[in-house]
Amino acid sequence: MNAFPASDWLLLGIFLAFVAATVAGALIAVNTVRIIRSVCGLAICCVGLAGLFYFLSSPFLALMEILIYVGAVCVTIIFAVMLAEPDEPTPERLVKPYPILGFLAAAAIAAGVFYGVAHLSLDTGWLNPAASRVNDGSVHAIGVALLTTYSLPFELISLVLLVAILGALAIAHDGRRKG
Amino acid sequence: MLLYDHPQVYLVLAAFLLAVGIYGLLRRRTLIGMLISGELIFAAASLNIMTIQRFISPDPVAGQIFVLFIMGLAAAEVAIALSIIIAIYRNYRSIQAKELSELKG
Numbered sequence: 244m245n246a247f248p249a250s251d252w253l254l255l256g257i258f259l260a261f262v263a264a265t266v267a268g269a270l271i272a273v274n275t276v277r278i279i280r281s282v283c284g285l286a287i288c289c290v291g292l293a294g295l296f297y298f299l300s301s302p303f304l305a306l307m308e309i310l311i312y313v314g315a316v317c318v319t320i321i322f323a324v325m326l327a328e329p330d331e332p333t334p335e336r337l338v339k340p341y342p343i344l345g346f347l348a349a350a351a352i353a354a355g356v357f358y359g360v361a362h363l364s365l366d367t368g369w370l371n372p373a374a375s376r377v378n379d380g381s382v383h384a385i386g387v388a389l390l391t392t393y394s395l396p397f398e399l400i401s402l403v404l405l406v407a408i409l410g411a412l413a414i415a416h417d418g419r420r421k422g
Numbered sequence: 423m424l425l426y427d428h429p430q431v432y433l434v435l436a437a438f439l440l441a442v443g444i445y446g447l448l449r450r451r452t453l454i455g456m457l458i459s460g461e462l463i464f465a466a467a468s469l470n471i472m473t474i475q476r477f478i479s480p481d482p483v484a485g486q487i488f489v490l491f492i493m494g495l496a497a498a499e500v501a502i503a504l505s506i507i508i509a510i511y512r513n514y515r516s517i518q519a520k521e522l523s524e525l526k527g
Contacts, residue, residue: 251424258426262435269439269462273446278454285458288439292465295435298426299476304486308468311493316461316500323454323504327511349448357441364433369478380475380482388483396487400494407498411505 258298264291278324286317303382432473439466453507453517457500464496 264287271284289312296305378384389397425431439462446459468489475485511517 255425262431265435266438269442272458272462273442273449273455278452278458281455281458285461288462288465292469295432295469296472299432299472301472301476301486304472304489307490307493311497312461312465315497319500319504320454320458323507326508327454327517346449349445352448353441353445356444357437360437360440361434364437365430369429375480377481378483380486384483385486388487393487396491400491404494404498407501411501414502414505414509417509 257294261291261294261298264288265295266291279321282317282320282324285320286313289313289317300380303385429473429477432469436466436469436473439463439469451518451520453503453510453519456519457503457507461496461500464492468492 268284268286268288268291272281272288273284275281275284289308292312293305293308296302296308378388443459443462443466446462447456450456450459471485471489471492475482475489479485507517510522514521
């Protein structure tokens with residue numbers, strides 16, 4: 244045991260807080276009526292996920308998760324929310340004989356997927372090959388691998404991002420000229 | 423052993439994120455809501471790969487770089503999808519998936 248027995252419980256509390264943030268953020272993201280609250284739920288979920296990445300001994304990916312998802316993706320979605328009017332329609336305008344049926348069908352499919360994947364991951368006997376690691380997964384190892392083994396995919400990703408930005412500009416510009 | 427040292431905890435959480443994303447994809451009636459649900463599915467895949475690289479894979483760097491590429495592709499996908507959504511809103515004055523039925527005969 245270490246010199247501070249309370250530190251294990253402290254770590255467990257922080258871990259549970261991140262798990263709760265992930266779960267609550269995901270539930271907020273799919274269940275609210277206003278889209279802006281849904282974006283906030285996605286941001287909370289990504290902060291929780293970044294904490295989990297930290298627990299998975301990868302502080303670099305935790306930083307990137309916050310930087311890209313919370314800093315770029317959520318802010319971009321908020322810009323689109325300001326330009327469009329994306330709120331969910333009120334339920335009474337929907338003319339359906341059984342309004343609960345869609346909810347039940349979606350919940351049943353989601354529960355089936357969750358049960359199947361969770362069952363699969365709980366029943367598999369995961370090996371632990373910690374002795375046969377070829378590297379330690381540190382930031383230094385990531386940097387070396389990005390510049391040697393994965394240099395071509397790295398450059399291709401930057402090209403894809405450039406093309407995506409140009410394509411987004413072209414699509415939005417054409418829409419403006421017609422409208 | 424402590425709770426955060428088991429791969430099953432993270433894998434079940436990833437399965438939960440995948441299920442919530444599929445539920446949102448089925449339930450949401452606007453395009454931005456569907457996009458957010460798709461991001462949750464991306465997050466589930468990232469968490470799965472991160473768990474595998476931490477506990478099971480003999481090469482942890484490959485998993486982390488793969489998740490990094492997933493994040494880059496997700497950012498590109500969001501940029502494209504949002505520009506399409508804004509172009510649709512300019513033409514239809516609505517981004518509900520029900521209204522986009524002009525090709526339906």
